[in-house]
Amino acid sequence: MKILPTAAACALLAVPLTACSLTQSNKSDGAEGSGPITVTSSATACELSSTKAGSGRVTFRIKNTGSKVTEFYLYAEDGKRIVGEVENIGPGLTRDLVVSVAPGTYVTACKPGMEGDGIRGKLTVTDSGRKSSVADVDQETLEHATESYADYVKQEADALLEGTTQFVAAYRSGDDAKARSLYPTARQHWERIEPVAESFGDLDPKMDLREADLEQGQKWTGWHLLEKDLWPPAKGYTALNRAQRATYAQDLLANTKTLHTRVQTQTYDVTHLGNGSKELMDEVATGKITGEEEIWSHTDLWDFQANVDGARTAFELLEPILAVKDHDLEEQIDERFDDLQKLLDQYRSGDGFVSYDTVTPEQRKQLSDAVNALAEPLSKMTGAVTA
Amino acid sequence: MTTGPHAESTTAASDPGALSRRRLLGVAGAGALAGAAGLGGFGVAQAQQEDNSPDAGLGYAFHGEHQAGIVTPAQDRLHFASFDVTTDSRDALVALLRAWTEAAAAMTAGKAVGSATATSYDSPPGDTGEALGLPPAGLTLTFGFGPTLFEKDGVDRFGLRDRRPAGLRRLPHFPGDDLDPARSDGDLCVQACANDPQVAVHAIRNLARIGFGTVAVRWAQLGFGRTSSTSRSQQTPRNLLGFKDGTANLKAEETADLETFVWVGHDDDPAARWLAGGSYLVARRINMHIETWDRTSLREQEALVGRDRAHGAPLSGGTEHTEPDLDLQGSAGPLVPLNSHVRLAHPTQNDGTRMLRRGYNFTDGSDSLGRLDAGLFFVAFVRDPDRHYVPMQNQLSAKDGLMEYLQHTGSGLWAVPPGVRPGEYVGQALFA
Incomplete structure (x- = not known):
């Protein structure tokens, strides 16, 4: 739903593993x-x-x-x-x-x-005389982190494709109740790997654009169009007909397949993991906390959790490196992930979460504070592991 | 002659009947300012001022060919106000413009409002008083007419419909816009700029007071620091992203480009010839996601802006005022990235368009989540918004990597009539 940050784009293409100097x-x-x-x-x-x-x-x-x-x-x-x-x-x-x-x-x-x-x-x-507990982070550790992350992205892409297939089938057949229940869970697989998905600048606007982000004359497609149709506003909205539903559903599925294909060959370096982790928390801070991401379905907490999952996965893969490079930072991030997760768990309901419109302004503030507490040290992770 | 800086003199002392805020300028300063005015005629006090300590005693003439507050060297503080006209009476509207003109001329000269008329001890004072004893502080007041003054909900409110300039329409929706109606649009606007916030606020407060019954404030915005320099005599300031902003701004000294890009020409719009010599004021309240920006690596920050943070040099090299080389290649594409702000706002990417920006940093405290409610109150003066603003903003909103950290929350467009000659009122040609 957002425009691809340059650094992420360049990093995806350009930075060799060795550049990380770990x-x-x-x-x-x-x-x-x-x-x-x-x-x-x-x-x-x-x-x-x-x-x-x-x-x-x-x-x-x-x-x-x-x-x-x-x-x-x-x-x-x-x-x-x-x-x-x-x-x-x-x-x-x-x-x-x-x-x-x-x-x-x-x-x-x-x-x-x-x-x-x-x-x-x-x-x-x-030797500077300062205590310098120099320890090697060997190539194997690095490769394990980046390769594991590639596997994680592929797994999530598999699950996204499967979830989207089921979701669009329900939506096309007019089973709105089922489609509404599948919507947030399918999207979680997108939200976990959002920085990677967003790095495909042609797909992201077709799949995840919010109505407010449209350019004049730009055609709206993707998840949020279907979201609005499934949770329509009370007034001034004309529901999509069967043929329109089929068109938009097919379009979303086709783009999901393209995404799925592309991530099969995608490779990553440690800066992707670090920056991606930080970007996921940015997503939470700017889109989910405010309830802007899922303005019709109010399923923001599913996305919130998925963003945190993705950020934590990347962090945990980098953790052995960070533990050597900056142990205090590693511990701090770990603790703050725990704190945020505890807070988020309070909003669980059944298999999922409560609707975000039931979360009060005071509660949102509390969540926001916990996100800030985590995101600040997390933003220092890339610099720490590459220094 | 436009808005030449006028040296304040000692006439207040020999004019004991007038309440005055005048203060002496040093003799040397006054002479230097007069000299600068003689050279350029654009009200540019060439290098006479320390950039970071603007002379509070500086004053700009209210009357001139163009309104002040456009090419005037950008002052440090802003109080911008948008008004709705609450009367149906054209005469009442004209009377207000006369009263505003008179008050504006007085205040920009450092005089109190209504000082020519003595008021009873049993009446409230004509001037609100908080600027008594203060110098003019470079105050300028710039007035604009919004689209809804000419027609609102299909109603020709003041018999002005046929004189609406073609370019004066509500700005289109740009990608990512999240506009608050309570911070957008308005029938009239007044931009008050000064080097002392008390002076700027005093001006808007008194104009609003004069307007009660005819106009009502719709919204207002305070700006605490300029983000543009509109003269070569000024250093480039920094915006709240921490970067120098407006390095390539159109400046007062570039008179040919001002004619091309800022001032409405005599034949631009024959149906609205009253606007010739005027301009259009674009205002955008642009919130910044300060907290997430602050967590962004310097590498990404510089890549998004397209300049280095320390000095404002383009990433293609050189110093601040070096022209960016958009073609210079690095190891992975151009050094000035494709989605960088500098590239997308560059004239070569915008049909040669240059813009005179006059924006201000703002903060309105913090929001309900404890985040800074802050950003850039963007102000630009353009000759034709459809050519000189809308295409560029569409491009920036759609492609600028910085948009990840920005949200436009307010918007407005006003036609700024030409300058006022002594004895006239602002916008008089519109009502002729």
Whole structure:
């Protein structure tokens, strides 16, 4: 229902696994090292203000003084394995790269023009003396997280296709009671993987657009059109006829099949998991808490729960990495997921939830506060696991 | 001659009958301002002011070819009010415009309202008083006429139907709009801008008071910080997203582009020639999802805006005022992303259109969920809304990645008549 954020789109296409530089922990107990290392990337040189650094968290401040787009890489001693990188620095711009490094020898490189091996140099990292419980997060852990997430998305897409098939069958046959009961449960599978679904910019508006988000002259299709037809407003609404129902139902199902096909080959990196988790909580904060998402059916709490499920799944897959990188943050997020879930559980009714129009303003405020309490630390997760 | 800054003088002292808020400008300041006016004639106090500490003593002439408050260097504070006309009488409407004109001329000169007429000790004072002793603070008052003044529910209320400019219609629904009728539209509008909030609020309060029985306030909006610079003498301010806003704004010094994009031409609309020399004021109350924005990575924030946050330079490189290179490629597409605000608002993506924006940051406290009720009160002046505003907004509402964090909650369009000559009242040509 929303417009695809750029970062998510780029990340889906562009960021290789290695870019995440999940190699070492930086849980030092002392202060940060002395200021950032300034890197001046010109057409012909790559000058570092210091070629020595203390172990732990190191910040490079890369200034592009050349006339071409530049990149900066920090490689392991072999000059191949990427420890950290920052791309797409326009001429004249400055960008920071934060990485955690263990004592050892590293290779730095500026790549003006984004080409070739770049202008290389050496960086020596000495033991900073700060406690630096450096532990490797091995490639296997990373791959397990991202591959498990791909499996999760596929499972949810399977369930979405199945649920949607049943839902549209009931809707087409005029069994409105059944369609109304299937609507929120089928949609939960969409809501769990919403950032992935939204990344398909052509499908999302056809499937999940709300009436208020229509452009003038734009044709409205998808879930929320059917929602309105199943929970019609008291006045001024003309119900869809059988033929119209068949058309819109068929359209939703066809788009669901396309989505299902596309996710079969989709791959992810840790930033997808981190950002996706954060975006799901944004969805809750802006659409579900206010009751705007399911304005006719008031099934917002199903979506709410599904968004939380999706966010928590991604978090739990990243948890082993986060536990190494930033244990306090990991614990805090974990606790706050629990707190939010306890609150949400109070609204369970039968197999599902109470209608959102019965949730009072005070209760909505309480839910909102719990979402904020979770979303704030959750927003720091991507940065923590990639630093 | 338009809205040249006029140096306040010491005449108040020799005019003891008038209640006055005048204050001396330093001699050097007055001379410098006069010099600037002589050069440009656009009321631009070239680099005479410290950007962050506007001179409260600064005053702008009320009379001129164009209304003040459009190309006037954007002041720090806003009080914007929309009014419904409550009378059926054309004469009463005209009388109000006369009274408003007189009051506006006085207030922008730093004088009290009604100071020419002594009032009885047993009467309430003519002026509400909270600005007594305060300097003009750069106050400008800009008046506009909404579509419903010309026709409402099919009724030609004041015999003006045939003189409605073709471009003066309710703005269309844009994707994602969630407009509150109680924060939208209106028969008349007044934009009060000043460098002292007390002065701006005083102006609207007194105009509303004068209007009781003829008009009633429909809605109003306070803005606490400018988000645009309308002169090269000003630094680019930041909006509540934390980014510099309006770097590429159309500025007072760009007189040719002002003619093309801001001022209604003599032959633009022969049926509404009264508007020649005027403009259209577009207002949009744009709420920002502040809390979710604040949780967004700097990478995404910059990608959505298309500029770097620290300096406002386009992501294609350079410094703040470097023209963005929309074609420059990075490792995964253009450095200024396809759905970035800077790209989608860029003239090359909008048929060459440039816009004079004069928006303000606002906050109306917090909502029932404890979230900041805040954002940008967008104000723009355009020559033809159908060409210079609607297409761009459609594009932004549909494609701008920032829309994820924005919600338009109020809207209005008004025709802004040309400036007032001494002895006339605002919009007089419409009623001629």
